[in-house]
Amino acid sequence: MSPAVLPAAFFARPATEVAPDLLGKVLVRLDDGVRRAARIVETEAYHGPDDQASHARRGPTPRAAIMFGPAGVAYVYLIYGRSHCLNVVTGAPGEPSAVLLRAAEPIEGCLHSTRGPGNLCRALGVTRRRHDGLVLGGAELLVLDGPVPDMIVATPRIGVESAGPRWARRRWRFLDAGSGWVSGARGR
């Protein structure tokens, strides 16, 4: 029996619940018949319009509007002019939140390292042009169910210092502590 595709209802919960629950699940990208897959080992929650680290903090701007929509949709953006980052929209419509997929263990067809959010997108061939706004569970992108990791660790999120201590301090980064594929080679 092959693992179930996670339904939209899985994502229609607060990002802080969905983020740890995504650890151990398998991200699949179907690239013109080529299957690329990786087991998710690191995520971050971006929770609501009050979260000053979230792209949704300024309201539904053209880029962030997708986060205000229904759960289970991909939010892909370009950062530093070079790296794409893949999120899954979570929560109820109108409440902007999302989970950033930061690292995974390669399973099949990966083109590059899957450590770090930009690298993960590159490894699976995920881009803003092609995938932003796509419903997960369709012909291009989906997440398969998988066992919960033995040990989950929560830490502060990466690269959000400018949001201020109140938001940077919150432990909304979640790791499969048993995986060697989490990002931050120098323990950051």
Add this chain to the structure above:
DNA sequence: GCCACGATAGTG
């Protein structure tokens, strides 16, 4: 229009 800056990654 204009421009400062970023949920990064690779090099030194």
Add this chain to the structure above:
DNA sequence: ACTATCGTGGCG
């Protein structure tokens, strides 16, 4: 520690 590289969004 330093910076490449370009889309986004604040501001005028």
